[in-house]
Amino acid sequence: MGVRQWIGSWPVYRQVTGDDPLGRGAAAKSGVSERLAPRVSTADQVVKSVCPYCAVGCGQNVYVKDDKVVQIEGDPDSPVSRGRLCPKGSASLQLTTGSARERHVLYRRPHGTEWERLDLDTAMDMIADRVIAARRDGWQWEQDGNRTRRTLGFASLGGATLDNEENYLIKKLFTALGAVQIENQARI
């Protein structure tokens, strides 16, 4: 470090010689904070998104670096939210990348006392078998002489947190399987 540089690192010197005479900005900044940069500035990609909590529909910018989400902020372009997010929306990064998220399928066998691991394909196959069986068990061609062509053997609850495309497939598949007990938070 040369003398000029050493003197230049002295806040009082910068305060006197620079354009921050009150020492409340650049003059008081340390080398460490000088080199700090927001996570968003080093992101590889900004992906446009929407807050997943309430139904206001605030715009979100999702910042991605090395195939990981590194920050989520309000989208200033959105005419709905103008860049703002509430405490929940601001916690979206923890929601999506937090350590509390489960990453594996878990299985509790009948009368079991603990979780077990199960691989995804096996679980899907087992669930498909159970849907087919429960559907057949609870099948009703008619009730009180009127045709019903349905099953009361299985039910589904959920959809308000999901995408339109997901709700569309859920209703389509379960209706074709004859299920009528398909519900979501809109009734709750």
Next chain:
Amino acid sequence: MAECHPVGFQWVMEAKARGAKLVHVDPRFTRTSALADVHVPLRAGSDIAFLGGIVNHVLRNEKYFREYVLEYTNASVILNEDFRDTEDLDGVFSGLDPNGRCYTPDSWRYEGLEMQAAAGQRDMEYDARVETATSGHAEATGSGGTALGEGDPNRDPSLQHPKCVFQVLKRHFSRYTPEMVERICGVPRDQFLQVCDLVTENSGRDRTTAFAYAVGWTQHTVGVQYIRTAAILQTLLGNIGRPGGGILALRGHASIQGSTDIPTLFNLLPGYIPMPVAHANEDLDAFIAAEAAKKGFWGEMRSYFVSLMKAYFGDAATDGNDYCFDYLPRLTGSHSTYETVMAQINGTCKGYFLLGENPAVGSANAKMQRLGMANLDWLVVRDFSLIESATWWKDGPEIETGEMRTEDIGTEVFFMPAAAHTEKDGSFTNTQRMLQWHHKAVEPPGEARSELWFTYHLGRIIRAKLAGSSDEMDRPVLDLTWDYPVESGTAEPDAEAVLAEINGRDADGNPLSSYTELKEDGSTACGCWIYAGCYADGVNQPARRKPGKDQSWVAPEWGWAWPMNRRILYNRASADPDGNPWSDRKALVWWDAEKGEWTGHDVPDFVADKAPDYKPPHGSTGADALAGNDPFIMQADGKAWLYVPAGLMDGPLPTHYEPQESPFENLLYKQRRNPVRHLIDPHPANLYEPSGDSPGAAVFPFVTTTYRLTEHHTAGGMSRWQPYLAELQPEFFCEVSPELAAERDLEHSGWATIVSARGVIEARVMVTDRLTPLAMDGRVLHQIGLPYHWGSNGYSRGDSANELLHLALDPNSHIQEAKAIACDIRPGRRPRGEAALALVRSYRDRAGITDRTGTEA
């Protein structure tokens, strides 16, 4: 609104900065109240009395918007001679079944309207009406009114005929006086009149007033009628279809609007087409004849329905097989989530999918939910973390009390980790009906997958297992169109391909741009008719993101709103009968006579080239039957309904009834509660408390209401596992006034035990002026506030307020009464183990509760 929709509330603050007055009506003082000009605390469960009081004020003092009312509403229509109002029958309407539990609404009809001509159909309509008593059919009118009979109703444009809607309305609300409002709601007369003045002075040609509400209005045994009262008021004041007006539902989930439009709901098909109900000889013609309106855009229901069946079943749906009408399962009564719980408890329903829901703590009467789950063969829980609905079998409240033993529970549980919104493509529909696309940023971690992935592959595997089956039961699922392109890697289906199916295509396979292009001959396919146009020109319209600052205040190029990108529904009403804006200040859309079309800031919600003075030829049907001054194009007569002649289960006009559980008698009528409220079958875990002056009611003297906080989300599945949010609101608490704290020895930051006939919970005590004792007809009422976000898992923990709730439902929407129940509160922590059950039993015994209590009409 500041509490639960904080970022939306910035626009309320913008309005306030420009001079708007803000009134907040809520039992508790919140962040909204802090910024309001007037905060009106009222008794939870008394809003119809409050709003009805304003309606009476408007009618009595002639504050209504006369021209709007005359031209755009059914005020002048003359009612059937046989109609009897609550004024005549002390709190009930004509047509109440002798058992007192359902209405036959024949007498509610307009004079001069004929029923369907064919005798067979008449029978069917009768059946339909009777069966809807429990089927939740009324909700199918979410996008417009129900069908009316044929013919033109008689009208009296002078509004003087004693049987015209206007005069009936006047008489009906005449007893909702300021004095009555004070006695029922606990709102002082002067404050009530101040609100009346603020609302009426800010309504008319030059000004509009908006009402915003959330589940504080819907979660009641008369919830739909709460909204109806607001609708009557806003219609009388001319505040519907105009900028700055409306009745705005503030919905609480990112796509709860979307999951109603494209419903995962038992009683609806996409676009508010009702699910068919089981009748003798039901076929496509009979279904359409019973459900479609004669006038307005619901008159085209056959096109919407046939196009949906083409989207579902493709080439298998033909004219010769009624477009697979018979493939649809039929309803017999209600199959709501609460009936489903009962079906689980009685063993009919053996499998259950939970897709981003946490009923073990998040649904009313949480114990009933767990009893249902404990009786299943299998349960699939799809969520981010191990929510209580995934773990109740090892750590639920019944394990603690000894009512259940883990080893005895036979339910097989699959926990499937879900993908987050950043890990999948798709659209949410926000609270103003606007679709916005979120793009996938990264791959989901580990075995986490989207619901799109789960549903598509589950269907694919089931279809493979059933392939070749000749069983008629399997035909629909095998004939399903289910060939979505998938990405490499996780084999995630292409969400945009699903959006394109929802949008629909014409006979040549081109994307539709409007629902008016739909045909009933099977040449078009469309997964949700009201969403037609969301993929117009093959462009993902919900993904449009032209910055707000670069476009008009309507911002039509951000996202896409159904229908046809209209941002304010029924906006033809923003212009006068001649098609000119009611005032320059409130101009939105208007008739351009030179060009012969409607134009303006928003997309006109009207037939683009239909002149204001257009009169349809006699005998026209469907959209063609709309006159140029019929702004309410989804209604069967093109008018806003002050009085509802058909479609509601509990009466054509809102009436104040006490909640299922209330410390008060109904001061307005002999009839205490909504006579046709929906009570589920008796169950020992769902007992009701005595009310009013009945013996034992004093055991539960306090009105209790549940609500949300800014820092948490519904049952906590998306907020109790987030360290920031857990730190901001670390545990469950109750809010009580200093007066109640003194009366019951409750200490701030100490513990309280809260008891209902269903259960007992404990909460930290927050002694605060945010809850205020109300002076109620000579007595003091204390209210207890309970945020309901908690459960035993995650970082922020506590008991669930839903343990206290009962299942008594609105008869139209089948939504539970979460917003006004009766409880007791005492200092200290709740007992553990068997002692907790004993405490609840002792309360029931003291109140003399049996399984009949509270079930009387």
